[in-house]
Amino acid sequence: MAYIQMTKIYKIYPPNVVALSGVDLSLDKGEIHSVIGENGAGKSTLMKILYGMIKPSSGEIMVNGQRVQITSPLEAIKLGIGMVHQEFMLIPSFHVYENVILGQEKSIAGFIKKKQAANHVQEIIDRYGFKIDSNKLVSQLSVAAQQKVEIIKQLYRKADILILDEPTAVLTPQESDELFEQIIELKRQGKTIVFISHKLDEVLKISDRITVLRKGQKIATVENKNISAAELAKMMIGRPLSYQIKKSQSKPKREILSVENLSVRSRKSDKEILSDVNIYVRNGEVVGIAGIEGNGQYELVQCIIGKIKPDSGRIVINNADVTALSIRERRRIISYVPQDRKYVGLALKATILENLIMTHHLKKEFHKGFLSLNWKKAKSHAKDVTKQFEVIYRDLDEQPMVLSGGNQQKVVVAREFSLGSDLIVLDQPTRGLDIASTEYIHRLILEMRNADKGILLVSADLDELMQLSDRLYVIRDGRIVAHFDPNEVDAHTVGTYMLGAAG
Amino acid sequence: MxxxxxxxxxxxxxxxxxxxxxxxxxxxxxSPIEVYRALYTYGLGSWAAFSSTLNTATPLIFTGISAAIAFASGVVNLGQHGQLLMGAVTTAILGVYLNIPSWLGIPVLAVVGGFAGALWAGIAAMLKRHYEMDEFISTLMLNFIGEYFTIYLATYPFLDRKAYVPATRLIKRVYFMPDFNGLNVAFFVAVFVLVLSFWYMKMTRQGYESRMMGYNVEFARVGGCAVESNSTFVLLFTGFLSGLAGALLILGGTQHRFMKGIGANFGWDGVMIAIIANNNVIETFFYGLFFGILKNGAIGMEFETSVPSEFxxxxxxxxxxxxxxxxxxxxxxxxxxxxxxxxxxxxxxx
Incomplete structure (x- = not known):
């Protein structure tokens, strides 16, 4: 009998988005079970249903052969189900043990016995072989270590089943390997692990069984024996993976962007977020910035578009010093795809049309008379670019809220790429997109490169950077620590620099 | 659709x-039927009732549109009350002393009243721009200052000694705004303001930027909208509309002088109307009219039934x-x- 059995799970997000349609999943005790699928295939939804965060539209869940209603995470924890999310929920100014016991503190007359709690947490840490000091502050830990704290938190709550939602998305290759060893240790001690991912090599490395989801449907559950990555990919996307990026040698002639001796100090902590950064982007090349998130790449982009004023240094675009210019003035010469499409890239409650003409509205050709916008021109422009960039929508007056993630990103990309600027700044342009949309956007990026634009690409996806970039910078602690030709190095070497382990 | x-x-x-x-x-x-019939008769039933309803609705339309434009732009101007009073008191005082012909005086007094409202909102705009002070708080507090400052003006320096309550003197008769068969010209100004506001929000580039700021200010900022100067403009413009409401209350209303309580609840009613109209200026106009019917009908209802107008x-x-x-x-x-x-x-x- 299966330990956990989810049967015929349906989930419709209002009004009519089918996230899951009749999915079955069974978990055996003590196995590592991977759930794979593209972004938007329903992996996270299925797991959030098991963890009680989302109510299914229909379907039933059995734990140990008993039918259960999991209406909240609290309930899930009582049943021994724990989940580690992609975004960590830790308080940086608290110690590790405080974070672990938070919400489940044992107290006497309202007082927590701190020493006892710290010892108890350290015991758990040692039992499972984590290498973390329970008395350290969370803010002093690396991302990988914070993830471990999240796992320890679940173990403290006596979870028997650990759901890990894309745990390697934020890790370097080295850190991922370490995590896998940890997962195997947890399995050895009798825990059941659900591993969510879309990286096939990782899945093949550690799983016992693999369940494949595609567009809200379960395609198959297979034993991890004699199965290849290619077969899994075919199940996952419904066709063989044809994805090969070919590009010609870039022949840059002139500098489009040059960042010189840029430094930014944090106002809060007086720490340097960026120190003495020097990079340049020339025409017809893609320049990648690799780094573990939070090492200054976000601030670098903000400096370039003008949202953060640097403390020292210069930014030069097309031979003109723009350091003193406002965002408005800079946006006339920069195309920019922000990392957060929902909260920065789009106004979800405005219409698609209104979203598509943002920044374009600064251009003369969209003006009419002294004050007015040329709405006729705006409409024809919107129709042209949605066609050119293959945005699927019903009506330009609809809100982008109703579009799929891939289509939302296409709206952003259509708007920015049609601006015609020489410099294109891309911050995580494919995060959270399905494979088809990602491929499409990669193709567009290369098209823009071949159209002689200068492209700065910031991404957390190392594979993406290795494939697209002509040159690659590595940023760590706000410093540029390496500058490569991606053809001459491998991902592991880049990872070493991201971690700061390279001599 | x-x-x-x-x-x-x-x-x-x-x-x-x-x-x-x-x-x-x-x-x-x-009897609910009697109550509603009285509401209808005195709110809409005859030309006299209808024109009086439109007159009642006029200040509501101004303050409503003021709030609607502000909220739709992500600017929380809650100072309509104070701005209206400042406009009213300025017009009332100038109306006593100004000495120019009627055709020039009325528009000048109306516009000066509007500017007084804009100035009052401008204090909040300045605090926001230079000290990043939230206009939500500053406009709200300026209401209280405006309220008592105007009462002070009407009680001491500009008191009409012949009046029974603290009030300024009657403005010159030449500045009384004309009416057509009971319908005051102020209402046509309201219609003009409606058209102007609609055009501003929907057609102009600045209006587009303002609306995008209202939807998502980060999106607007990163997209190159002039967020700071647009906010300042919106505060000044919506302050102007509220001030204009006050000025027209003096020029076109029934009192023709500033007295305690003349602002009634117009400011807050305007905010409320904007909220139910979802910050859409056209809807705001119609809700303004509708609330005008209720307010005007209420007076008749009190005559005819035992239900008090507070109802x-x-x-x-x-x-x-x-x-x-x-x-x-x-x-x-x-x-x-x-x-x-x-x-x-x-x-x-x-």
């Missing part, structure tokens, strides 16, 4: 409110709750029904 939906929601919720109130009137042993405040509150509630309820249930039918379909296909 969207327009039809919005009109339908408004009508359904207003009817619901009337039904709820009918039950309450009934429990007080009065209208109650009816207004119920209408606000019904409109906002119905809007969310319709949204919620239509989505729930759509997802349920989708689920049936998906399950059947399996």
């Amino acid at each position: 969207r327009v039809f939906r919005r009109v339908a929601i408004s009508i359904i919720s207003i009817l619901t409110a009337f039904v709820v109130c009918a039950i309450l009137i009934r429990t007080q042993k009065s 209208i405040l109650f009816l207004e509150a119920i209408i606000v709750l019904c409109v906002v509630g119905t809007r969310s309820a319709i949204e919620y249930y239509s989505q729930a029904i759509r997802s349920l039918t989708k689920l049936r379909k998906v399950v059947a296909e399996k």
Whole structure:
């Protein structure tokens, strides 16, 4: 009998988005079970249903052969189900043990016995072989270590089943390997692990069984024996993976962007977020910035578009010093795809049309008379670019809220790429997109490169950077620590620099 | 489609409110039919009633549009009350001393009143721009200062000694705004302001930027909108509209002088109307008219039935709750029904 059995799970997000349609999943005790699928295939939804965060539209869940209603995470924890999310929920100014016991503190007359709690947490840490000091502050830990704290938190709550939602998305290759060893240790001690991912090599490395989801449907559950990555990919996307990026040698002639001796100090902590950064982007090349998130790449982009004023240094675009210019003035010469499409890239409650003409509205050709916008021109422009960039929508007056993630990103990309600027700044342009949309956007990026634009690409996806970039910078602690030709190095070497382990 | 939906929601919720109130009137042993008939007769029933309703609605339309434009731009101007009073007092004082012909004097006094309102909002705009002070707090507090400052002006320096209550002197008769058969010219100014505001919000580039700021200010900022100067402009412009409301209250109303309580509740009613109209200027105009009917009809209702005119405040509150509630309820249930039918379909296909 299966330990956990989810049967015929349906989930419709209002009004009519089918996230899951009749999915079955069974978990055996003590196995590592991977759930794979593209972004938007329903992996996270299925797991959030098991963890009680989302109510299914229909379907039933059995734990140990008993039918259960999991209406909240609290309930899930009582049943021994724990989940580690992609975004960590830790308080940086608290110690590790405080974070672990938070919400489940044992107290006497309202007082927590701190020493006892710290010892108890350290015991758990040692039992499972984590290498973390329970008395350290969370803010002093690396991302990988914070993830471990999240796992320890679940173990403290006596979870028997650990759901890990894309745990390697934020890790370097080295850190991922370490995590896998940890997962195997947890399995050895009798825990059941659900591993969510879309990286096939990782899945093949550690799983016992693999369940494949595609567009809200379960395609198959297979034993991890004699199965290849290619077969899994075919199940996952419904066709063989044809994805090969070919590009010609870039022949840059002139500098489009040059960042010189840029430094930014944090106002809060007086720490340097960026120190003495020097990079340049020339025409017809893609320049990648690799780094573990939070090492200054976000601030670098903000400096370039003008949202953060640097403390020292210069930014030069097309031979003109723009350091003193406002965002408005800079946006006339920069195309920019922000990392957060929902909260920065789009106004979800405005219409698609209104979203598509943002920044374009600064251009003369969209003006009419002294004050007015040329709405006729705006409409024809919107129709042209949605066609050119293959945005699927019903009506330009609809809100982008109703579009799929891939289509939302296409709206952003259509708007920015049609601006015609020489410099294109891309911050995580494919995060959270399905494979088809990602491929499409990669193709567009290369098209823009071949159209002689200068492209700065910031991404957390190392594979993406290795494939697209002509040159690659590595940023760590706000410093540029390496500058490569991606053809001459491998991902592991880049990872070493991201971690700061390279001599 | 969207327009039809919005009109339908408004009508359904207003009817619901009337039904709820009918039950309450009934429990007080009065006849709801008589009450509503009186409301109709004195609010809409004749030209005299109708023109008087439009006059009553005029200040509401101004303060409502002021709030609607501000909220739709993400600028929380809650200072309509103070701005209106500053406009009114400025016009009332100048109207006593100014000595120019009527055709020039009326527009000059109206515009100067508007500028007084803009100036009052400008204090908040300046605090926001230079010290990043939230206009939500500053405009709110300026209401109190405006309230007592204007009362001070009417009580001491500009007191009319012949009046029974603290009030300024009557403005010169030449500056009384004309009316057509009881309908004051001020209403046509309101219609003009409506058209101007609609054009500004929908057609101009700055209006587009302002609306985008209202939807998502980060999106607007990163997209290159001039967020700071647009906010300042919106504060000044909406302050001007409120000030104009006050000026026209003096020039076109019935008192023709500034006295304590002349601002009534116009400022807050305007905020409320903007909220039920979802910050849309056209809807704001129609809700302004509708609340005008209620306010004007209430006076007649008090004559004819034993229901006091305060009852209208109650009816207004119920209408606000019904409109906002119905809007969310319709949204919620239509989505729930759509997802349920989708689920049936998906399950059947399996």
